[in-house]
Amino acid sequence: MYDILQHTKMTDFSDILLNRRTIRKYTTQPVDDELLSDILTMGCRASTTGNMQVYSIVITREKQMKEALAPLHFNQKMITGAPVVLTFCADFNRFNRWCLLRKAEPCYDNFLSFVTAAVDALLVAQTVCIAAEAQGLGICYLGTTTYTANKIISLLNLPKGVVPVTTVTLGWPDEKPEQVDRLPLEAIIHREKYCDYSDENIEKYYKAKEERQDSKQFVGENKKETLPQVFTDIRYKKADNEYFSAVLLQVLKDQGFLLEDPQTPQRGA
Numbered sequence: 491m492y493d494i495l496q497h498t499k500m501t502d503f504s505d506i507l508l509n510r511r512t513i514r515k516y517t518t519q520p521v522d523d524e525l526l527s528d529i530l531t532m533g534c535r536a537s538t539t540g541n542m543q544v545y546s547i548v549i550t551r552e553k554q555m556k557e558a559l560a561p562l563h564f565n566q567k568m569i570t571g572a573p574v575v576l577t578f579c580a581d582f583n584r585f586n587r588w589c590l591l592r593k594a595e596p597c598y599d600n601f602l603s604f605v606t607a608a609v610d611a612l613l614v615a616q617t618v619c620i621a622a623e624a625q626g627l628g629i630c631y632l633g634t635t636t637y638t639a640n641k642i643i644s645l646l647n648l649p650k651g652v653v654p655v656t657t658v659t660l661g662w663p664d665e666k667p668e669q670v671d672r673l674p675l676e677a678i679i680h681r682e683k684y685c686d687y688s689d690e691n692i693e694k695y696y697k698a699k700e701e702r703q704d705s706k707q708f709v710g711e712n713k714k715e716t717l718p719q720v721f722t723d724i725r726y727k728k729a730d731n732e733y734f735s736a737v738l739l740q741v742l743k744d745q746g747f748l749l750e751d752p753q754t755p756q757r758g759a
């Protein structure tokens with residue numbers, strides 16, 4: 491195994507986390523199989539529900555497959571520009587198959603099981619990302635996966651019980667963008683119980699974000715009056731949210747996670 495701990499002193503780890511940024515441009519240097527395999531091995535050490543590991547990861551390296559994936563990610567340049575594309579899937583197929591082979595009746599054809607597997611897949615994805623970044627690799631998540639999950643399922647041959655939940659592009663960085671902002675910690679943290687926000691707190695917590703030059707530029711470029719309008723009217727707008735919700739709900743039905751006619755909940759033995 492590539493001796494990663496020799497390269498990454500544990501004392502560097504907080505620097506790695508605090509200095510990270512999303513990388514969307516990669517050099518042509520390949521990511522070798524051994525390094526990728528080590529990163530994935532570390533990623534799979536992530537916590538997982540009941541130690542079931544109800545996820546799968548599809549590695550895309552071939553140019554032809556990246557070109558086929560690209561339009562499903564709205565032609566974001568990272569797909570064809572990265573040496574490695576990873577599609578993280580919620581996966582009860584493998585576990586169900588094991589149950590069936592061992593005289594156990596799988597009972598995971600429901601929404602809760604999808605959420606369980608999606609949580610597992612996202613935890614492994616983020617752990618893979620941290621492991622990769624600790625090696626100096628750059629990563630970018632692609633949220634487009636859930637928008638076109640139906641098409642990704644066809645392209646990647648995902649069977650029933652498997653739903654792609656996120657995609658990560660991976661490669662050696664060919665850019666060092668400015669770090670983007672984060673809300674102050676006090677905006678995020680609630681002590682013991684959730685304390686709902688006053689308007690004054692909302693003003694306070696979002697002030698720095700709104701006053702950034704890049705935010706102002708973003709508002710201007712999008713011809714909007716305020717920063718949230720860029721989100722509600724352009725980036726994540728109602729019509730798109732509703733359309734892609736319908737696509738995803740159909741995917742969950744097709745992949746066996748939504749019962750056609752769910753029963754009124756009754757707790758049984």
Ligand SMILES: Cc1cc2nc3c(=O)[nH]c(=O)nc-3n(C[C@H](O)[C@H](O)[C@H](O)COP(=O)(O)O)c2cc1C
Pocket residue numbers: 510511512513514566630631632633634656669670
């Ligand atoms: C679930 C998820 C989906 C994302 N989807 C995209 C995407 O489709 N395209 C993109 O360029 N960046 C995407 N990102 C990256 C975010 O834009 C980025 O993490 C955010 O702007 C903060 O920047 P930072 O990671 O450099 O701190 C995504 C991030 C997450 C967590």
